[in-house]
Amino acid sequence: MRCYRPEDNRVAGFGWMAPREIVGGILEAILWIITSLISFIFMLTRPDRRTLHDLVAGTVVLHDPNRVLAR
Numbered sequence: 001m002r003c004y005r006p007e008d009n010r011v012a013g014f015g016w017m018a019p020r021e022i023v024g025g026i027l028e029a030i031l032w033i034i035t036s037l038i039s040f041i042f043m044l045t046r047p048d049r050r051t052l053h054d055l056v057a058g059t060v061v062l063h064d065p066n067r068v069l070a071r
Helices: 014-030 032-045 052-057
Strands: 002-005 060-062
Touching: 002 014, 014 032, 014 052, 032 052
Parallel strands: none
Antiparallel strands: 002 060
């Protein structure tokens, strides 16, 4: 699995992953039941399956078993 930035057409680096994890983690820690429920609803209803963490960082999680995006 990789976090990919469609705007840049590349794998998300530390600069994009830090806000994804920090801001998403803080929101989830403070309002864990609400943010978890919203993320779950987003995952089920959005055609791109993006959750709150992905929307904060502008990333998409992709399945990459052959490590094509690691190059």
